[in-house]
Each structure stands twice: as structure tokens, then as C-alpha cells.
Amino acid sequence: MIKYIFTVFLYLLTITFPVAAQTEPTRDELLKEITATVVKSDFQKSATAFWQDKLKEERYASDVVVRAKINYMIARSFASQNMDSAEVYVTKALMLVENIEGYENVKLSIYNGLGNIAQLKGKIFLASFYYNKTISILDVNPFVDVPNESKIQYYLHSGQANIKIGLYESAFELNKKAEKFLSPAIKENYLWFRVYSQLFASGYQRGVNTDSLEIYLEKVEKYSDTEVAKRFYYEHKAKFFELTKQLDSAKVYFEKVVEFEKNKYLDEPNSTIIGNIYIGYCHLLENSVDRKQLTEAKSLINQLQDLEKYNYHLQVTDSIPFWSAMATYYYETKDFEKYKKAKNKVIDLQTITQRKSELQAKEEMQSMYQLKENQKSITMLSRSVKVKENQLQTTQSMLIIVTLLIIVILSSMAVLYYRQKNxxxxxxxxxxxxxxxxxxxxxxxxxxxxxxxxxxxxxxxxxxxxxxxxxxxxxxxxxxxxxxxxxxxxxxxxxxxxxxxxxxxxxxxxxxxxxxxxxxxxxxxxxxxxxxxxxxxxxxxxxxxxxxxxxxxxxxxxxxxxxxxxxxxxxxxxxxxxxxxxxxxxxxxxxxxxxxxxxxxxxxxxxxxxxxxxxxxxxxxxxxxxxxxxxxxxx
Structure with a gap:
């Protein structure tokens, strides 16, 4: 009996089925095809549905790196509609490709996408974590096959995230690396502006010499071709004048920043702009005290107190510059009791900010690991469902069914043997x-x-x-x-x-x-x-x-x-x-x-x-x- 079954099995192996002669596309060819298809998707159906359909096609679904790229494209299509869905799909893309050697260009897109999502959600530590992943790839392989514009963006994103969490030394070095990729071939003024704007901001915090800061400032002015860019130029200029003790000039530029934010608030009122106005007045208050203009300082204090009516819009960090300025004012007016209280208030606010920052970092990393674990469970469940669907769709002839049964029995025996051994x-x-x-x-x-x-x-x-x-x-x-x-x-x-x-x-x-x-x-x-x-x-x-x-x-x-x-x-x-x-x-x-x-x-x-x-x-x-x-x- 066994000899007969073995003979039938060998016979089945010799059967050939007519297949159209064709060459299967390579992984790199499929990835290029996906990239070339990005624009076309808008003309066929919604980008999300288009890429979800692509994910079901066998030629794409059979390759893990290609599936990762398509999941990333689905995440991009969700970015403007549903941030949570975008995060799910880009996390799925990361899980597919993270442990595969090579394909740094795909990984760079995924890590940068995760960093962008985390930043938009206000998760600055998580954003910094993902942006730094892109930098790790670029530092190891600076010649990875991505445009220089993209490399500049990756370094700038990581530099900006490091500024937000107070790592000014690291931020400055990252911005310097971004500068190295600037060339006449880069035609976008925005990239030139952002590189030198971040170089000035991180260099100012790091304590770079004023000659270097002045060079960065001149570059910022050169590429400030929008109103928003000019607003940041005004702020940098004010801080530079303050650093070089040109206090009257610093006042002029701080006032321009406040005026810009006020006009912007009239067009689109929101809490972020209120916070910016509040901080702008704090800078003006410190400036007036430094210039010994205490009457002017008193007027600014009144305006700040009016703004505090909107304190439900203000963050704890927004209050630190106010109380710091108040401490300086009380010191100049010889009110040492209030000066002491203001200084203690600054210390208390800084302590609260530090604790919130530490807690936020912990929560963000925990949420990242939890999201990955949830995604693993979903992936395993999807695979299980797919296997059962395939079993229900099996419609083979009786001979093939018998052969498959024999194979299943032999396989089961082998699995049982190896399972027991394992x-x-x-x-x-x-x-x-x-x-x-x-x-x-x-x-x-x-x-x-x-x-x-x-x-x-x-x-x-x-x-x-x-x-x-x-x-x-x-x-x-x-x-x-x-x-x-x-x-x-x-x-x-x-x-x-x-x-x-x-x-x-x-x-x-x-x-x-x-x-x-x-x-x-x-x-x-x-x-x-x-x-x-x-x-x-x-x-x-x-x-x-x-x-x-x-x-x-x-x-x-x-x-x-x-x-x-x-x-x-x-x-x-x-x-x-x-x-x-x-x-x-x-x-x-x-x-x-x-x-x-x-x-x-x-x-x-x-x-x-x-x-x-x-x-x-x-x-x-x-x-x-x-x-x-x-x-x-x-x-």
C-alpha cells in the first residue's frame, strides 16, 4: 500500500500545468513601480482605497519589503484624515521591514513618518526617538539612495526634536550635518531658510560665538521670503541684539514679533498664538527692565496680567519666562520680598516642567511598545483568518485531495515527531x-x-x-x-x-x-x-x-x-x-x-x-x- 501511494505521489510530481511564460518582477522593480504610481492614484480612486487594493494583489503581497512600502503609502494617505490610522499602518510597515538587512531608503521613510506623527500628536520624546533612528541610518550609510533634499529634512527634523527636549549640543551638530547637503542644486528657499534658522536657534542655546550667529542670521534674512519666515527672522534678530547688549534694537524686533502674532490671532485665533503673544510680552518685559525703563515695564506687566485671563490656553512652560521677568523687575524696584517669591515660583514651575517631561517620556515610550504588541496580535489574527479562508476556498479534484491527505498525514507525523523532540x-x-x-x-x-x-x-x-x-x-x-x-x-x-x-x-x-x-x-x-x-x-x-x-x-x-x-x-x-x-x-x-x-x-x-x-x-x-x-x- 505504501509503495502504491509513493508511486502515485511521484506521478503527481511529474504532472506539469500550462503557465504563461513571464518573468516575475524583482523587489527593486516593484518598489520603483510603487513610487512611480503615487501620482496616478489620485486619478483612479481615493489614495487609501487604491493602496489597500494593491496590498491584496499577489505580486505585491508576496514580498515583505514591498508590503511594508505599501503600508507606508496607506499611512501617508491617512495622514490628513485620521492620524491614529496613519500610525497603525506605518507601525505595521516598520514591523515588516525593521529586521531586514538593507533597504535603508524604505526604513528612512518609515521612521521619519513615525516621527512626524508623534510630533503632530505632541509626543516630542517619541518623535525624537524615531527621528534619531533616521540619523543612525544616515550616519552609517551617508550615500543611501535618497535625494539630498530628503537627507536635509531628516537631519532638520531630528535637530528640531532635540531642541524641543533641550539637547542643544546634539541639535546644533545635526543642523550642521544638514548644512553639508546644501548645494546650488537645492532650489527650495524653504530648506535653505530652515537650515540656517535652526542653526541660529540651536547655536544660540549652545553658546556659539556671536560671529557665527551673525553669519547664520544673514543667511536667514536672505532666504526669508514669506511672512512666517520673516517672523522667525525678527525673533532671531531680537535675541542676537539682546546677546550683544543692543537692547534698544532688540526691543524693536521683539515688538515686530508680537505684532505679527497679534495679526495672526485676528485671522485664526488659537491657544498656540496666545502663548506666543504672552512669551513675546515676557521678552519685552525683560528688555525694559534691562534698559531700566521701569514705567514701561509696569505697563507690560499689566498687559501680561490681562493675557493671564486666558490662562486656560497657557502651558506651564509659558509661565516660566513671565515669573523670571517679574523676578528681575522686583529686583530692580528693590522689592526683595516679591523678588524672592518670584524666584521660588520659577523654581517650582521648572520642577513641575521637569517632572512632566520625565513622565511624558516614559508614557510615550510605553505607548510605542504597546502599539507594537497590539499590531503583532492583529497581524497574527489576520494570518489565522487568511489561512481559514484559503481552506474554505479549496476546490481540488479527488486525486489531488487524496494526495494532499497523504501529504498531510505524513507531515503531521513529522510535525508531531519534531514537536515532541522540541x-x-x-x-x-x-x-x-x-x-x-x-x-x-x-x-x-x-x-x-x-x-x-x-x-x-x-x-x-x-x-x-x-x-x-x-x-x-x-x-x-x-x-x-x-x-x-x-x-x-x-x-x-x-x-x-x-x-x-x-x-x-x-x-x-x-x-x-x-x-x-x-x-x-x-x-x-x-x-x-x-x-x-x-x-x-x-x-x-x-x-x-x-x-x-x-x-x-x-x-x-x-x-x-x-x-x-x-x-x-x-x-x-x-x-x-x-x-x-x-x-x-x-x-x-x-x-x-x-x-x-x-x-x-x-x-x-x-x-x-x-x-x-x-x-x-x-x-x-x-x-x-x-x-x-x-x-x-x-x-
């Missing part, structure tokens, strides 16, 4: 992980007990300053251990950072009676190599707590890390000049670090199928050297 492997792996976590819990209480005992002693002897320093290092170390303990492995960089904190903790305790050195060979990439957490610290603890005893001498402990490339191993040495293990045993000091480390290395060897090594060499009165060799583990 389950067994997973069960063994989970057992190894549980063993490793158990060993880790044996080590941490030992260290915490020693530390708390020392802290108790400091407090008892009323050494409060030393106790505070010690507690500071301990809290940092404990927080680090708590964060890293959830992970099976951590980067060598994180392990060394935690070890550095531990050494500082113990130096505080022993009043710098020992030295430590951490030497990492140049070939070791600490951020790319992963090891089990708290692998080195127990031996450093043994050296300090048990090895450095007896006569006073220059106690030293050294950590040496090198990569054995030919063996694909990481070699770690912990060397001290302490009393040696024999003397430690004679004083009956018990340490579990050796036994625990040996077990951990055995688990590591079993998991990665790579030999490990663990040795201790010690000489009484001369010191101890611990040698560990473990497999190099990547992320």
Missing part, C-alpha cells in the same frame, strides 16, 4: 534556567547581609557622612542587581559597571585601604558579549573581605579580561595580593562563591555546548588568582 529540548532548557536562577538566589542574600551589617556599624558609630555615601553606593548596586537579576545573561559592560559600583562601595567602607584595577583588552567588545550576572563580584568580595587581613600593606585587586578568539572563549582573571586561601581556611572564613560559580559554569557549558574552565591558584601570604573561561555569548 518539547523535550524546551523542558531541559527550562530546567537549566531554573537551576541557574536558584544558584543566583543563593549568592545575593550573602552579599546583602554583609553590606547591611557594615551599614549598621557605621550608623552605630554615628559616622553619618560615611554612612550616607555607603548607602548611596549600596542603593545603586542593589538597584542594578535587581534590574539585572531578571535576565539570564547581561552584557559584560553592565557587569563591569556593577562591579565598579561594588568596588567604590567597599572603598568607602575600608577608607581606601585597597586599590582596584579593571583591565579589558582592546579586542573585547563589552557591549556585545553577554555573561551570567554577578559572576565576578563574589571573588572580588572574597579578596576584599577575606584576603586583605593581617599586617597593613598596599592591598590590591585586579580584574583582567581578554578574548581567546581561536577558542571562542572569554577569559577572566581575578588577582589579589592578599593572605591566600590557606590562611583564610585557617581563620575558618567560609565562602560559597567557588562552589556556586563552578555550578553556574557547568550550566553555561551545558546550555551552549562549549567547554568552560575554573581554577584557583593561591600561595600563602602572597595572594590568590582565580581563572575562569566561559563561552562568548552574543545577544
Amino acid at each position: 518539547q523535550k529540548l524546551q523542558q531541559e532548557y527550562r530546567q537549566v534556567v531554573l537551576e541557574q536562577k536558584l544558584l543566583r538566589t543563593q549568592m545575593e542574600p550573602h552579599f546583602i547581609f554583609n553590606t547591611l551589617s557594615t551599614l549598621q556599624s557605621m550608623i552605630r558609630f554615628q559616622d553619618s557622612k560615611k554612612a550616607i555615601n555607603y548607602l548611596n553606593y549600596f542603593s545603586r548596586l542593589l538597584r542594578s542587581n535587581l534590574e539585572l537579576s531578571r535576565q539570564e545573561t547581561i552584557s559584560l559592560e553592565d557587569e563591569l559597571e556593577t562591579l565598579e559600583t561594588y568596588f567604590k562601595l567597599q572603598q568607602t567602607r575600608f577608607q581606601d585601604k585597597f586599590e582596584y584595577h579593571i583591565n579589558v583588552n582592546e579586542e573585547v567588545e563589552t557591549g556585545a558579549i553577554f555573561i551570567p550576572p554577578m559572576l565576578i563580584q563574589p571573588f572580588a568580595e572574597n579578596s576584599i573581605l577575606h584576603g586583605f587581613k593581617g599586617e597593613s600593606k598596599e592591598w590590591k585587586v585586579q580584574i583582567v579580561i581578554r578574548e581567546l578568539v581561536e577558542k571562542n572563549q572569554l577569559e577572566i582573571e581575578i588577582i589579589d595580593n592578599g593572605i591566600g586561601i590557606e590562611e583564610i581556611r585557617e581563620t575558618k572564613k567560609k565562602s560559597f562563591s567557588g562552589a556556586i560559580t563552578k555550578e553556574r559554569l557547568q550550566i553555561l557549558s551545558k546550555k551552549h555546548n562549549t567547554p568552560t574552565d575554573y581554577q584557583i591558584v593561591s600561595e600563602k601570604g602572597k595572594g590568590t588568582k582565580v581563572l575562569m573561561k566561559l563561552p562568548i555569548i552574543g545577544k
Whole structure:
């Protein structure tokens, strides 16, 4: 029977079906076709429906990068109608192409689109995150196949986002990179204007010399060919005059900014313009105080107080320049009590702003991860629905159905076999992980007990300053251990950072009676190599707590890390000049670090199928050297 089924199966494989001779387009050809079709879509049907139909066509749907590009085009079509839908589709595009090597031009469009959406939604930290992704691509591959105009936009977007979150140094450097792509071939005045406007704004905040600022200002004036551009030129000019102590000239330009915003408010009243008018009056108030025109300053204060009737439009950040100006005014009028209150108000507002900024950053990143997780669930559900639809549409002949049944049966048997084998492997792996976590819990209480005992002693002897320093290092170390303990492995960089904190903790305790050195060979990439957490610290603890005893001498402990490339191993040495293990045993000091480390290395060897090594060499009165060799583990 089996021989008969096998014969039928081979026969079916020999059957050929007539297919029209044609060459399937390549991925790059499809991407170019999509780009060329952008204009045509408006003449056929709505852009959204057009691209959604394209997504259903087999020639597009079968390629993940092409699907990503089409999802991006759908997102663009939604941008002016429904920002949430645009965010869903561009996030879907990112998930499709993010982990595929190459196609930086597609990724640049997607990351920039996500940054634009986040900025329009007021999520400045999230916008900065995505814009910086585009910069990472451009810095690695500056010759990526996109127009220079687009490269300028990417750098400007990232620079503007960095200005908004206060990273002026980074913003200035990004704007300088944008300037490098300017050339006579760039015909759009808007790009020239924006490059030099942002260079002035970030350079002003960064503290660039006035000669450079003046050059940027001249360029801004040259390319200010719209009323909006002139408004920003007036503001830059006012700040430049203020910086160079030309206060009367600064006043003239601040007044032009306020006049522009007032006229704009008459045409389209909104809260943003009210805030701009308010800030403009704050600048004029500071200017009048600096010019010792206190009567003029009083009039401006009255106008600002009138504007505060619209305080439901104003943000907390809008109030900071007002109270800062008021503090200066009260100081000049010798009203020191009100001056003190105004200064405290500024501090309070700055604190509130900082806390809101930190909370906003956290919420925005959480929303990004949540959106990605939701999109994953939707994608998996869509795939499941598509499979069931395909099953319902199956209309094959009886012979093909029988053949498919045979194939399904054979496949099911193979799947069952491999599933059982995989389950067994997973069960063994989970057992190894549980063993490793158990060993880790044996080590941490030992260290915490020693530390708390020392802290108790400091407090008892009323050494409060030393106790505070010690507690500071301990809290940092404990927080680090708590964060890293959830992970099976951590980067060598994180392990060394935690070890550095531990050494500082113990130096505080022993009043710098020992030295430590951490030497990492140049070939070791600490951020790319992963090891089990708290692998080195127990031996450093043994050296300090048990090895450095007896006569006073220059106690030293050294950590040496090198990569054995030919063996694909990481070699770690912990060397001290302490009393040696024999003397430690004679004083009956018990340490579990050796036994625990040996077990951990055995688990590591079993998991990665790579030999490990663990040795201790010690000489009484001369010191101890611990040698560990473990497999190099990547992320």
C-alpha cells in the first residue's frame, strides 16, 4: 500500500500545468513601480482605497519589503484624515521591514513618518526617538539612495526634536550635518531658510560665538521670503541684539514679533498664538527692565496680567519666562520680598516642567511598545483568518485531495515527531534556567547581609557622612542587581559597571585601604558579549573581605579580561595580593562563591555546548588568582 501511494505521489510530481511564460518582477522593480504610481492614484480612486487594493494583489503581497512600502503609502494617505490610522499602518510597515538587512531608503521613510506623527500628536520624546533612528541610518550609510533634499529634512527634523527636549549640543551638530547637503542644486528657499534658522536657534542655546550667529542670521534674512519666515527672522534678530547688549534694537524686533502674532490671532485665533503673544510680552518685559525703563515695564506687566485671563490656553512652560521677568523687575524696584517669591515660583514651575517631561517620556515610550504588541496580535489574527479562508476556498479534484491527505498525514507525523523532540529540548532548557536562577538566589542574600551589617556599624558609630555615601553606593548596586537579576545573561559592560559600583562601595567602607584595577583588552567588545550576572563580584568580595587581613600593606585587586578568539572563549582573571586561601581556611572564613560559580559554569557549558574552565591558584601570604573561561555569548 505504501509503495502504491509513493508511486502515485511521484506521478503527481511529474504532472506539469500550462503557465504563461513571464518573468516575475524583482523587489527593486516593484518598489520603483510603487513610487512611480503615487501620482496616478489620485486619478483612479481615493489614495487609501487604491493602496489597500494593491496590498491584496499577489505580486505585491508576496514580498515583505514591498508590503511594508505599501503600508507606508496607506499611512501617508491617512495622514490628513485620521492620524491614529496613519500610525497603525506605518507601525505595521516598520514591523515588516525593521529586521531586514538593507533597504535603508524604505526604513528612512518609515521612521521619519513615525516621527512626524508623534510630533503632530505632541509626543516630542517619541518623535525624537524615531527621528534619531533616521540619523543612525544616515550616519552609517551617508550615500543611501535618497535625494539630498530628503537627507536635509531628516537631519532638520531630528535637530528640531532635540531642541524641543533641550539637547542643544546634539541639535546644533545635526543642523550642521544638514548644512553639508546644501548645494546650488537645492532650489527650495524653504530648506535653505530652515537650515540656517535652526542653526541660529540651536547655536544660540549652545553658546556659539556671536560671529557665527551673525553669519547664520544673514543667511536667514536672505532666504526669508514669506511672512512666517520673516517672523522667525525678527525673533532671531531680537535675541542676537539682546546677546550683544543692543537692547534698544532688540526691543524693536521683539515688538515686530508680537505684532505679527497679534495679526495672526485676528485671522485664526488659537491657544498656540496666545502663548506666543504672552512669551513675546515676557521678552519685552525683560528688555525694559534691562534698559531700566521701569514705567514701561509696569505697563507690560499689566498687559501680561490681562493675557493671564486666558490662562486656560497657557502651558506651564509659558509661565516660566513671565515669573523670571517679574523676578528681575522686583529686583530692580528693590522689592526683595516679591523678588524672592518670584524666584521660588520659577523654581517650582521648572520642577513641575521637569517632572512632566520625565513622565511624558516614559508614557510615550510605553505607548510605542504597546502599539507594537497590539499590531503583532492583529497581524497574527489576520494570518489565522487568511489561512481559514484559503481552506474554505479549496476546490481540488479527488486525486489531488487524496494526495494532499497523504501529504498531510505524513507531515503531521513529522510535525508531531519534531514537536515532541522540541518539547523535550524546551523542558531541559527550562530546567537549566531554573537551576541557574536558584544558584543566583543563593549568592545575593550573602552579599546583602554583609553590606547591611557594615551599614549598621557605621550608623552605630554615628559616622553619618560615611554612612550616607555607603548607602548611596549600596542603593545603586542593589538597584542594578535587581534590574539585572531578571535576565539570564547581561552584557559584560553592565557587569563591569556593577562591579565598579561594588568596588567604590567597599572603598568607602575600608577608607581606601585597597586599590582596584579593571583591565579589558582592546579586542573585547563589552557591549556585545553577554555573561551570567554577578559572576565576578563574589571573588572580588572574597579578596576584599577575606584576603586583605593581617599586617597593613598596599592591598590590591585586579580584574583582567581578554578574548581567546581561536577558542571562542572569554577569559577572566581575578588577582589579589592578599593572605591566600590557606590562611583564610585557617581563620575558618567560609565562602560559597567557588562552589556556586563552578555550578553556574557547568550550566553555561551545558546550555551552549562549549567547554568552560575554573581554577584557583593561591600561595600563602602572597595572594590568590582565580581563572575562569566561559563561552562568548552574543545577544
